[in-house]
Amino acid sequence: MAKSDPTTPRERYRTQVRAEVMERAWEQIATAGASALSLNAIAKHMGMSGPALYRYFANRDELITELVREAYRDLADTLSAAAASGADLAGLARTLRTWALADPQRYLLLYGTPVPGYEAPEDTRAISQEIAVTLIDACTAALPRTAPGSPLAAHLADHRTWAADHPAPPEALALFLSLWTRLHGVLSLELAGHFTGMQFDAEILFESELATLIG
Amino acid sequence: MAKSDPTTPRERYRTQVRAEVMERAWEQIATAGASALSLNAIAKHMGMSGPALYRYFANRDELITELVREAYRDLADTLSAAAASGADLAGLARTLRTWALADPQRYLLLYGTPVPGYEAPEDTRAISQEIAVTLIDACTAALPRTAPGSPLAAHLADHRTWAADHPAPPEALALFLSLWTRLHGVLSLELAGHFTGMQFDAEILFESELATLIG
């Protein structure tokens, strides 16, 4: 490695340990949920003493923030990669479902019941909006030529500051909100286990909801 | 009060204290969420010592169970009362929304991310099904005469053991699942605060979703 390389061995070691801490944190979240996340437990699991982690994270909140950021980042990248390789709205929706099922607690960390006492920092909102933009673009492309102009679209024409930076017809915003809430409705009930006992296939419900949105 | 009255003063006192414990528990849940519920904190709030509560609840899990039962019971009663006074499917949906907004954490206790380490007992499933039945009946009544027979309905015709006791056409079951997941999608994102920052009116989104289901 060239001498000019800015990453010193120590820096590389640091980022590596940070990464391992977060990996263990994800394992712990997958098992017991985000509210049970404990620095001491992670340290023990890594064969280290508890205070050692304070070399890598200022406190528990910063670790959670980093996890939230990583999750948003991963979802944003996954979706925009799918969009870049030609996925349409239905494709993006299925990508979202696959992503959520791959690690339910990760999805629930972002979109489930908020972790009590934790407030997400400003910059995660930016990534969250990046995700929205990807979906809104796909919604715009999926709009029928003659948009019906629902009451929701009319309302959004006047209440679109949240998408002010991004040009899109109000019908696309309406479609986006419908899409988001419907997919989340199926996913969150499925992941929370509210369909267990009912033996139907949640994927068919998901596809059905998708079909009524686009068909 | 007649001598034959089976409720002795002590029994009345017991149920009264139990009720107050649960009231305080709801306050605590409303503030910090269900996973932060603490027997000691409730006792302190009532001006009692911690161990005193063990006269009324065997342990923390039994208290949570009682809260879950009460919430399900209240929702089931609210919905069936609405149905009894002539509310149609849209009316029931709006009743559900009102109920959820009245106490967000109560709604999230039932339908949000599960409390880690807590498993709901069997008999709450029964009340949950009671709720489903009320909604399914309204769905049956709301079906157009010539049901379209979606792929979801076709699937449900073969996977309806969860509604085996209750006669309803598969199209009604399909409508019920769509309704449930869509309303929950809007409600849970709204209650979890994922719409804050976007200035649109969640009620209009709710109504829009409802309209596409029924109209």
Add this chain to the structure above:
DNA sequence: TGTACATCAGTGAACGCGCGTTCACTGATGTAC
């Protein structure tokens, strides 16, 4: 290449906290004769 110093990862002890839960006990309330 070798030595002197600075950096920094990790440890163990400690603090204060709140939790769920058990237990022996006090004191008030209700019951039986």
Add this chain to the structure above:
DNA sequence: TGTACATCAGTGAACGCGCGTTCACTGATGTAC
């Protein structure tokens, strides 16, 4: 109506636990001359 006894609500002390976090320290790694 009065006394003797049983029931039971509530207390305070205690146990063991795990948490987040601070701090003084050790020992290894990297840097400068």
